[in-house]
Amino acid sequence: MFAVEEVNSNNSLLPGLTLGYHILDNCGRYPWALQNAVTLVTGEEDGCSLTAASASTPENQTVDKGILPAPLLIGGFSSSSAIMLSRILSPLSVPVISYMASCPCLSDRTKFPFFFRTMPSDIFQARALAQLVLQFRWTWVGVVLPNSDYGHLMVQAFKEELIGKGVCLAFTEVISRQTISSDAPRVALKIRDSTARVVLILCWYTDVHKLFLELKNINLTTCQCSSLCPVDLLYLQVTDRQFLASEAWSTSQALLQDPDISSVAQGVLGVAIRSSPIPGFEKYLRSLHPITRPNDAFLREFWKQEFGCSIAAAPSTSSPSSPSESLDQNVPLPSCSGNESLQGRQHPFTDTSQLRGSYNVYLAVYAAAHALHSLLSCPGGDDDITSFRNSTCSSPKHIQPEQLLQHLSSVNVSTPQGGSFHFQGADIPATYDLVNWQKTPEGSLELVLIGRVDGLDLSLNDSVVQWSSGYSQVPESVCSKPCPPGTRTMPRKGKQLCCFDCVPCAGGEISNVTGSPHCNPCPPDFWSNSERTACIPKELDFLSFNETLGITLTTAAVSGATVTAAVLVVFLYYHQTPVVRANNSELSFLFLVSLKFCFLCSLVFIGPPSVWSCRFQQAAFGITFVLSISCLLVKTMVVLAAFRSAHPSAAAMMRWFGPAQQRASVCFFTSIQVLICTVWLALTPPEPHLDLDFRGAKVTFTCVMVSVLGFSLVLGYIGLLACSCLLLAFLARKLPDNFNEARLITFSMLIFCAVWVAFVPAYVSSPGKYVVAVEVFAILASSYGLLFCIFAPKCFIILLRPEKNSRRHLMSK
Known part of the structure; x- marks a missing residue:
């Protein structure tokens, strides 16, 4: 009524025309709603219906006593009644604008082409609730829903919105209105026993009331000391369950004002139909008076209940008496004085602080007014109905519903508050309020607006939210706590x-x-x-002088070189003795020098690799060992030649094993290894390499063999000389001599060959820097074997058994 009067007073909207209306109540009965809808659109009134319609008439023109056919209906209240009215009125092409129907099915234009609404679809409500869950990072949520299409559709839309976003439903419990007395205790126990701390409830407020009473009975609440009164130790009852409310009960005054459930309902967070102020509406309500509106049966009834007096109905009223009037006919009430007023009187009727459904009605009236204004704003034309039959414009006397439908679908609706919208199919842009049930100092609950959801945008003031736990910290609801970094x-x-x-x-x-x-x-x-x-x-990992392994190998190498130098000094000091002079002392001194280099070359393998160290270490290793083995090989050949020189056939053999020939033989054998190393290092030398494929905190930094063939030739040549030396020494091991050096060479070659045969598989299977350590160990082990097997017995005789260091002793059989 206020919206229509506001439109009529607006000179820019429907100028020269007065918007009329008829209002009736179906009292929640579908047959009444159907009967009255047919009455409105046909204009044929029967004795049982109350008149209600929307019409536009020229200014100052009276309306006939019969009902004019209504080109548009605003209603019904529920989705079921809206579905019924839309299907019945669809053949008549009458647009229907609902202000509370929220079923997603009504958005289907193929089934409901003439339906509009100023109430968002439940799909958007489910999305708003999902955004709320995501906003506070709740991943473990319980759901309680009614056993109805509304409940099941809401849960389905809620789940679809959360797919792939890490949110799971801990439980889904269904409550039926018919079995609420048994369902409520069962669901209350499920909520108590579940690990979910956030529970979404989609039921009607009466069902929620019974559920909250059951939760209170099973002691879901706990006592916590209030921080406001630490001295008096004032304890407050709170619950560790955070409830989310759908718009079906988020603004229920019956729940807010019930002290029996305040301890459970404290902190409820919900989605509500958007509210908006309507300027002038409160003043309009407070100015109402039955004297100025003698035909308003509702106002008379309200006046009687509020002020306890009666006002006689106007004689001209055609409305039947209300049920309450009929029931109270025998109760005499004093007549109203006429001075009663709603000014300054506190009553829910005059409370316009949060207009929700009322604001939807307000928008529906303005949508109808703007559509009629667009329809009637065509220039020219006359009142002949044939001139408008095929046009999108019309005259006030010949408004066709299908024409009004076209304008309603495309018109841009604006309100005096500056808001505007247009229908997107059947719907308008979805907007919801976010509300919080907060406890007042008096102990009661009040509804506090904490944010808004506009489409997909959620704006929320976290700092003003009062949680069910009584703390300012957002409650946590997870099945498993988030895994920490690492x-x-x-x-x-x-x-x-x-x-x-x-x-x-x-x-x-x-x-x-x-x-x-x-x-x-x-x-x-x-x-x-x-x-x-x-x-x-990654840390560079190489065989370092600073680590234990490197220190051990370095000590062994230096010790070997030192012992070798000591043996060399002993041999130089006793160079005239028979033990030193036997078997060519010159080769013995050369062998000791080469053996010392064998010990020292192992030090080149320790430390960070470089281009030159990678090349030098393999060349030094190969050449020094060949020099050592060559000396032993020549010495063995000399022993064999010497013992066979007594035979006439072998007399000429000694001419080929003189001192010069021995030196030449050593140089020849060594030069072959030098040639192999030169060609190898010139073509494909070893290079420093970072082994990034090795899984570990360290990256191995070693010399990698670019050419395995070159390294194999170096090792193979050393092995060839060693095997030749071993064979010859083995043949000469039993020659008659008190001091036969061939036996010493045989043992040394056995150790040498055993070490390097074991080296090959160990080298191939060792990881990282241990490849280098294996090679260094093989060098040191074989060097120590040569040193001790050959020179230990000689040093023992020279230093500890000097009586045996004589020619006669050495030459004895």
Whole structure:
């Protein structure tokens, strides 16, 4: 009524015309709604219906006593009645604008082409609730729904909105209106026993009331000391369950004003139909008086209940008496004085602080007014109906519903408050209020607006929210707590994805965010830190002088070189003795020098590799060992030649094993190794290389063999000389001599060959820097074997048994 009068007073909207209306109530009965709708659109009134319609008439023109056919209806209240009216009136092409029907099915233009609404679809409500859950990072939510299309559609839309966003439903419980007495206790126990701390309730407020009473009976609330009164130890009852409310009960005054459930309902967070102020509406309501509106049966009834007096109905009223008037006919009430007024009187009727459904009605009236204005604003024309039959314009006397439908679908609606909208199919842009049930100092609950959802945009003031726990901290509702950085989630077998275990990331992988579903591998030259939260550069790993292994090998090498030098000094000091002079002392001195280089060349393998160290270490190793083996080989050949020189056939053999020939033989054997190393290092030399494929916190820095063939030739040539020396020494081991050096060479070659045969598989299978350590160990082991097997017995005789250091002793059989 206020909206229509406001439109009529607006000179720019429907100028020269007065918008009329007829209002009736179907009292929640579908047959009445159907009967009255038919009455409105046909203009044929029967004795049982109350007149209600929307019409436009020229200014100052009286309306006939019969009902004019209504080109548009505003109603019904529920989705069921709106579906029924839309289907019945569809053949007549009469547009229907509902202000409370929210069923998503009504958005289907193929089934309901003439339906509009100023109430958002429940799809948008489900999306708003899902945004609320995501906003506070709740991943474990329980749902209680009514056993109706509304409940099941809401849950389905709620689930679809949360797909792939890490939210799971802990439980889904259904409540039926017919079995609420048994359903409420069952659902209350489920809520208490569930690990979900957030519960979404989609039921009607009467069902919610029974459920909250059951929750209170099973002691869901706990007592906590109030921070406001620490001295008096004032305890407050709070609950550790946070309830989310749909618009079906989020603004229910019956629940807010019930003290029996305040301890359970405190902190409820809900989505509500958007509210908006209507300027002048409160003043309009307070100015109402039955004297100025003698035909308003509702106002007379309200006056009687509010002021306890009666006002006689106007004689001209055609409305039947209301049921309450009929019931109270025998109760005498004093007549009203006429001085009664609503000014300054506190009553829910005059409370316009939060207009929700009323604002939807307001928008519906303005949508109808703007559509009529657009329809009637065509220039020219006359009142002949034939001139408008095929036109999108009309005259006030010949408004066709299908013409009004076209304008209603495209018109841009504006309100005096500055708001505007246009219908998008059947719907208008969805907007919801976010409300919070907060406890007042008096102990009662009040509804507080904390934010708004506009389409997909959620704006919320977290600081003003009062949670059910009584604390300012957002409650946590998760099946499993988010995994800290350095771990990843591993779903539990047979459980929902929200229930998982936290598994530490493997070496070389990190997760630097909370709740990461997987660990990310580090780049090849990086490795994970100990917390597995960051990738750090790998540490260069090589055989170093500073580590235990490097120190041990260095000590062994230096010790071997020192012992070799000591033996050389002893031999130089006793160079005239028979033991030193036997078997060519010159080759013995050359062998000791080469053996000392064998010990020292192992030091080149220790330390950070470089281009020149990689080349020099293999060449030094190969040449020094060939020089040592060549000396032993020549000495063995000399022994064999000497013992066979007594035979006439072998007399000429000694001419080929004189001192010059021995030196030449050593140089020849060594020069072959020098040639192999030169060609190898010239073509494909070893190079320093970072082994990034090795999984570990360190990257191995070693000399890699670019050509395996070159290294194989070096080792193969050393092995050939060693085997030849072993064979010859073995043949000469039993020659008659008190001091036969061939036996010493045989033992030394056995040790040498055993070491290098074991070296090959150990070298191939060793990881990282241990490849270098294996080669150094083989060098030192074989060098020590040669040194001790050959020179230990000689030094023993020279130093400890000098009586045996004589020619007669050495030459004896």
